[in-house]
Amino acid sequence: MIAQRANLIGSIWMIAAMALFAIEDALLKAAASTLPVSQVLVLFGAGGAFIFAALARRQGTPLVPKEVTSRPMLIRAVFEVFGRLFYTLAFVLTPLSSTTVILQATPLVVVGAAATLFGETVGWRRWGAIFLGLAGVIIIIQPGSESFTPLSILAVLGMLGFAGRDLASRAAPASLSTNILGLYGFFALIAAGTLFAVYENTPFVEVGLETGLLMAAACGVGVIAYTALMRAMRTGEVSAVTPFRYSRLLFGLALGIFVFGESLTAPMIWGSLMIVASGLFILWRGQKT
Numbered sequence: 645m646i647a648q649r650a651n652l653i654g655s656i657w658m659i660a661a662m663a664l665f666a667i668e669d670a671l672l673k674a675a676a677s678t679l680p681v682s683q684v685l686v687l688f689g690a691g692g693a694f695i696f697a698a699l700a701r702r703q704g705t706p707l708v709p710k711e712v713t714s715r716p717m718l719i720r721a722v723f724e725v726f727g728r729l730f731y732t733l734a735f736v737l738t739p740l741s742s743t744t745v746i747l748q749a750t751p752l753v754v755v756g757a758a759a760t761l762f763g764e765t766v767g768w769r770r771w772g773a774i775f776l777g778l779a780g781v782i783i784i785i786q787p788g789s790e791s792f793t794p795l796s797i798l799a800v801l802g803m804l805g806f807a808g809r810d811l812a813s814r815a816a817p818a819s820l821s822t823n824i825l826g827l828y829g830f831f832a833l834i835a836a837g838t839l840f841a842v843y844e845n846t847p848f849v850e851v852g853l854e855t856g857l858l859m860a861a862a863c864g865v866g867v868i869a870y871t872a873l874m875r876a877m878r879t880g881e882v883s884a885v886t887p888f889r890y891s892r893l894l895f896g897l898a899l900g901i902f903v904f905g906e907s908l909t910a911p912m913i914w915g916s917l918m919i920v921a922s923g924l925f926i927l928w929r930g931q932k933t
Contacts, residue, residue, distance in 0.1 A: 661872035728802075728832055
């Protein structure tokens with residue numbers, strides 16, 4: 645009974661986290677209509693880092709523990725910068741709905757890479773599910789068709805960056821608190837925005853009241869979402885809580901359709917079903933091995 649209650653609470657935290665992450669994406673997409681993407685990344689990173697630094701200091705946690713310079717954390721930082729930059733570019737420059745769907749393929753890449761790099765056992769059934777899910781990504785971006793746009797590759801690059809970050813997180817020191825991981829995750833956003841500002845050579849602009857409120861809201865929502873995600877993973881069993889990550893797809897699609905006027909296409913629907921079905925099958929098989 646206690647385990648069931650923990651799983652229920654963990655699932656609620658996970659759904660809340662996914663809803664908040666989708667709202668965060670929508671707020672940043674709206675802010676990027678008046679600000680350069682690089683400035684959005686820097687401001688969002690600075691705001692989130694400030695909040696997590698304040699929370700860490702309130703708990704008496706040192707902001708620069710020696711573990712943050714460990715090899716896994718340095719690798720994690722590189723992938724975080726890569727993933728954050730390209731994922732943000734994706735939902736700013738392409739439909740939020742399709743970007744959200746492609747992001748759901750991250751667990752598939754993580755499982756496949758873990759088998760290749762760490763020697764984890766993955767049977768032919770799960771390999772088949774991985775390839776099916778990746779085929780769903782291809783169906784969504786439709787390479788070679790008239791509707792294909794090279795910008796859709798941005799979401800794939802962002803997804804690969806997040807997969808690398810998740811793999812590196814497995815080896816990160818367990819002593820690092822949620823607040824410290826959040827702090828350095830938002831530092832990665834500042835780094836990504838700075839690098840893109842240098843590459844793009846676009847000057848920052850004055851932030852208006854409305855845009856400032858959007859950015860402030862995104863920072864607050866982002867911190868709460870990250871905290872809810874950590875609560876979810878630490879409250880219930882991973883196998884019971886993780887499937888609810890796919891609820892982000894529903895929230896992302898809803899915001900894309902009702903807020904930004906996007907429309908669903910048949911390839912997007914079929915690709916989404918393939919990705920989600922593959923992910924759920926892999927989770928199910930993982931519990932049986």
